[in-house]
Amino acid sequence: MLKNVVIQYIMMVMSTSLRITLCRKDGQNHMAKSPEKKGVRILEGFVIILLSQSIGTLLSNYFKLTLPGTLTGLVLLFLALLFRIVKMEQVEAAANLLLDNMMLLFIPLNVGLMTMLPRLRQEWVAIITSVLASTIIVMIVTAKVVQITEGRRSNVKQSS
Amino acid sequence: MLSSLLSEPLFQVTLTLVVYAAVNRLYRKVPFFAFNPLLLAAAIIIFILYYAGVDYSVYAKGGDMITFLLGPATVALGVPLYKQIPAIRANWKAIFVGITVGSITGIVSTLLLAKALGAGRETLLSLAAKSTTMPIALGITEMLGGNDKLIVLAVAVTGMFGGITGAEVMKWAGIRSRVAIGVGIGTASHVGGTSRAVQIGETEGSMSGAAIVLTGLVSALIAPYLVGWLV
Numbered sequence: 001m002l003k004n005v006v007i008q009y010i011m012m013v014m015s016t017s018l019r020i021t022l023c024r025k026d027g028q029n030h031m032a033k034s035p036e037k038k039g040v041r042i043l044e045g046f047v048i049i050l051l052s053q054s055i056g057t058l059l060s061n062y063f064k065l066t067l068p069g070t071l072t073g074l075v076l077l078f079l080a081l082l083f084r085i086v087k088m089e090q091v092e093a094a095a096n097l098l099l100d101n102m103m104l105l106f107i108p109l110n111v112g113l114m115t116m117l118p119r120l121r122q123e124w125v126a127i128i129t130s131v132l133a134s135t136i137i138v139m140i141v142t143a144k145v146v147q148i149t150e151g152r153r154s155n156v157k158q159s160s
Numbered sequence: 161m162l163s164s165l166l167s168e169p170l171f172q173v174t175l176t177l178v179v180y181a182a183v184n185r186l187y188r189k190v191p192f193f194a195f196n197p198l199l200l201a202a203a204i205i206i207f208i209l210y211y212a213g214v215d216y217s218v219y220a221k222g223g224d225m226i227t228f229l230l231g232p233a234t235v236a237l238g239v240p241l242y243k244q245i246p247a248i249r250a251n252w253k254a255i256f257v258g259i260t261v262g263s264i265t266g267i268v269s270t271l272l273l274a275k276a277l278g279a280g281r282e283t284l285l286s287l288a289a290k291s292t293t294m295p296i297a298l299g300i301t302e303m304l305g306g307n308d309k310l311i312v313l314a315v316a317v318t319g320m321f322g323g324i325t326g327a328e329v330m331k332w333a334g335i336r337s338r339v340a341i342g343v344g345i346g347t348a349s350h351v352g353g354t355s356r357a358v359q360i361g362e363t364e365g366s367m368s369g370a371a372i373v374l375t376g377l378v379s380a381l382i383a384p385y386l387v388g389w390l391v
Contacts, residue, residue, distance in 0.1 A: 127314065140344070141261060143341060
């Protein structure tokens with residue numbers, strides 16, 4: 001009973017602070033007068049994104065695609081934007097909210113590393129070395145390949 | 161009373177949000193690219209949980225609510241991909257060839273090096289996608305059967321390292337084309353590298369940004385085959 005009251009209170013505080021942030025963010029924009037409208041936009045965007053993910057997951061499972069459901073959803077959302085089935089302003093607010101706070105969403109998994117300390121202690125040399133070395137290898141190989149594909153064309157860096 | 165609150169998902173979610181907000185504010189004041197807000201936030205929370213005597217499995221009840229939003233966040237990457245169409249179209253041939261070769265190089269070199277250094281099977285599966293952006297890497301790793309926590313660490317380290325070394329590596333390798341520098345950094349080190357590429361120049365930044373999601377998609381398509389062959 002008390003738990004529900006506390007949760008409701010926290011949600012109320014969070015939604016109020018979200019509304020204040022949105023007002024401030026929009027500044028002179030007309031949206032500032034009606035933050036509710038922006039709230040509805042975010043909700044609408046979330047529905048579109050969740051629908052894309054659901055359909056993507058269904059397709060990936062049904063056709064046994066090697067592409068994970070979330071990526072099929074990403075492609076579906078991209079195609080929906082490309083073919084004007086979904087308008088940019090319908091999803092932009094929700095997408096930006098998620099993308100701007102991506103780091104937050106990864107914190108719990110990183111906290112989970114505390115359960116992996118034995119393995120990390122055992123394999124950290126292999127993990128760190130391969131990750132760091134491969135990063136540099138990919139960087140150089142990719143850039144060289146791009147440079148070769150481009151030929152010696154226009155956008156070569158001017159030596160200043 | 162207090163100890164019962166500690167085991168509530170409510171507390172776990174609030175703790176995560178508060179630490180995130182604090183670290184984010186700090187990062188905005190000291191925007192040093194080598195200083196990773198994600199790893200710092202995780203370290204602070206691990207520290208607090210350890211001293212409060214809260215087990216990870218208890219924290220995960222609240223943590224999973226936050227992790228759930230990663231699915232929608234991955235789908236949301238369709239929006240920046242759509243916005244990057246003009247940048248991609250301008251150099252599509254170089255971008256596609258570079259990203260395809262780069263994605264294959266990334267998976268093969270990581271797997272071969274880690275295998276040679278004695279990493280176990282599950283660790284190998286958890287490192288393959290390390291050059292892709294975090295949400296996509298997580299999707300690929302779950303599909304391959306790797307460990308979700310390990311790939312998140314590998315991706316964070318990759319991004320941080322790419323951000324620190326990107327500009328110097330390109331100079332050292334004698335890469336002069338702005339497009340090549342951007343695609344190279346973006347393909348190798350996703351968002352972490354891109355935040356540095358943006359500082360090098362506008363073309364480098366937009367090319368690096370355009371490479372992020374595409375590298376993820378190409379890697380997702382080829383990873384199952386390369387992993388089946390090498391692991």
